[in-house]
Amino acid sequence: MSGFLSAYSIQNWLESCPQGYLEDTQYGHAPGQTEPALVLDNPTLLADTIRTTVQLVVGERCALAASSGLINAAPDHASKAFLATQTLDEARHVEIFTQRLYDLGVKKSELESTLAEHANPNLVKFAEVLLEKVDKGDFIAGVVGQNIVLEGMAFSVFEMLQAAVSGVNPKFANTLSGTIADERRHVGFGENRIGSLIKQHPERKADVEKMQKEMAYHMLATFSTQFAQSGSAMQEGQRMAQAAEGNGAEAPAKWHGADLATATPEEMEGVLSDTVLKEFKVRLGRIGIEYQTPAAP
Amino acid sequence: MTDPLEDARSPRDRAARQRFVLDDTGFDEVPKKYRRFYRKWGGVNDALARNEVLCPVCKVVIRSTRELRPGDRVYCMPCMSRLVVSVGEGGRLEALVAY
Ligand SMILES: [Fe+2]
Ligand SMILES: [Fe+2]
Ligand SMILES: [Zn+2]
Numbered sequence: 001m002s003g004f005l006s007a008y009s010i011q012n013w014l015e016s017c018p019q020g021y022l023e024d025t026q027y028g029h030a031p032g033q034t035e036p037a038l039v040l041d042n043p044t045l046l047a048d049t050i051r052t053t054v055q056l057v058v059g060e061r062c063a064l065a066a067s068s069g070l071i072n073a074a075p076d077h078a079s080k081a082f083l084a085t086q087t088l089d090e091a092r093h094v095e096i097f098t099q100r101l102y103d104l105g106v107k108k109s110e111l112e113s114t115l116a117e118h119a120n121p122n123l124v125k126f127a128e129v130l131l132e133k134v135d136k137g138d139f140i141a142g143v144v145g146q147n148i149v150l151e152g153m154a155f156s157v158f159e160m161l162q163a164a165v166s167g168v169n170p171k172f173a174n175t176l177s178g179t180i181a182d183e184r185r186h187v188g189f190g191e192n193r194i195g196s197l198i199k200q201h202p203e204r205k206a207d208v209e210k211m212q213k214e215m216a217y218h219m220l221a222t223f224s225t226q227f228a229q230s231g232s233a234m235q236e237g238q239r240m241a242q243a244a245e246g247n248g249a250e251a252p253a254k255w256h257g258a259d260l261a262t263a264t265p266e267e268m269e270g271v272l273s274d275t276v277l278k279e280f281k282v283r284l285g286r287i288g289i290e291y292q293t294p295a296a297p
Numbered sequence: 298m299t300d301p302l303e304d305a306r307s308p309r310d311r312a313a314r315q316r317f318v319l320d321d322t323g324f325d326e327v328p329k330k331y332r333r334f335y336r337k338w339g340g341v342n343d344a345l346a347r348n349e350v351l352c353p354v355c356k357v358v359i360r361s362t363r364e365l366r367p368g369d370r371v372y373c374m375p376c377m378s379r380l381v382v383s384v385g386e387g388g389r390l391e392a393l394v395a396y
Pocket of ligand 2: 090183
C-alpha cells in the first residue's frame with residue numbers, strides 16, 4: 001500500500017483539525033461573532049442569504065451521505081479511516097451551515113420546509129447522480145464524484161464566497177475558512193487515492209467520465225439558476241458594501257479577475273463556471289480521466 | 298523531519314543550497330510545529346520565492362528551509378499529497394503529484 005495512506009489516521013486528523021484550527025470555535029467561528037446588520041436588516045439580502053445557505057446545506061448533506069456511504073465500499077483500512085474523518089467533517093459542515101440558517105432567523109421547526117422550498121432542483125439532481133454510485137458500492141466512481149467533482153466545485157464556491165464576504169462578514173468568512181481547510185484534505189484524498197486506483201482499473205474510465213459529464217451538466221444548471229435568482233440581491237449587496245466601505249470596512253476582493261464589488265450576476269456566473277470547469281479538467285487529467293464537456297443547460 | 302523537502306537529489310546537493318529562515322505567516326491548518334512550512338496563496342500575482350512551490354491539489358504554498366530544485370520530492374501536509382518539483386511554464390517551479 002502506498003506510503004501516503006499512513007497520513008490518513010484519526011490521530012493526524014485530531015491534531016490538525018479539532019485540536020488545530022477548530023480549537024476555540026463555535027459552529028466554525030469565534031464565539032460571539034454574529035451575522036452583520038447589513039444582512040439581517042435588509043429583507044432582500046436576508047432572503048437571498050438564506051437561499052444561498054440552503055444550497056450549502058443541501059450540498060453538505062449529499063457529501064455526508066456520500067462519504068459515510070463509501071466507508072463500507074473502501075478496499076483498504078486507511079481509506080476507511082480517512083472517510084470516517086471526512087464523514088465527521090461533512091456532518092460538521094451540515095451543522096454549521098444549518099446553524100447559520102438559524103442565525104439568519106429560520107425557525108428550527110421550519111428547517112426542513114425551508115430546505116425543501118429553496119433547494120435548487122438541479123443541485124438535487126447533481127446529488128442524485130453521485131448517490132446512485134455510492135448506493136451501488138462503486139468506490140471509484142463514488143470517490144471521483146464526491147472528492148473530485150463535488151469537492152472541486154465546493155472548493156471554488158467557498159473561495160468565491162469567502163472573497164465576497166471577507167470585508168463585510170467576518171463570522172461567515174471564518175466559518176468558510178475552516179471548511180476550506182477541511183476540503184483541502186478531501187480533495188487530496190480524492191486525487192491521491194483514485195490516481196493510483198484508476199491506474200489499476202483503466203476499464204472503469206468510461207463509466208466515470210459519463211458520471212462526471214452528467215454531474216457537470218447539473219452543476220452548470222445550478223449556477224445559472226442561482227445567479228439568475230440572486231441578481232437584485234447581489235446588486236443591493238454591492239451597494240451596501242460600498243456604503244460600508246465608506247465607513248471603514250474592507251472592499252471585497254477580486255476573484256479570478258472578477259471585481260466582486262461591481263461584477264454583474266452574469267459575469268460572476270461566467271467566472272465561477274469557467275473556474276470550476278478548468279479545475280475539473282486539470283484535476284481529472286491528473287488522475288487519468290478525460291474531462292467530458294456537458295451540453296449547455 | 299519537519300521540512301516538507303523530503304528528498305533532495307543528493308545530500309551534497311542539499312547542503313550546497315541557499316538556506317531560508319521561515320517565519321510563521323499565520324497558516325493554522327497544520328499542527329503548530331509545521332505551520333511555518335506553509336502559507337496561503339495570494340493568487341496568480343503572488344510571486345513565489347526560490348524555496349517555495351505551489352501545491353496544485355489544495356493551492357497552498359509549500360515552503361522549505363532550502364532552495365527547491367526540479368526533481369525534489371516535497372510533502373504537502375494540508376492535503377497530504379506527495380509531490381515532485383518540476384519546471385513549468387516560464388521557468389516557474391511547479392509541483393506534480395506523485396501517485
Ligand atoms: Fe463539506
Ligand atoms: Fe468535503
Ligand atoms: Zn496540498
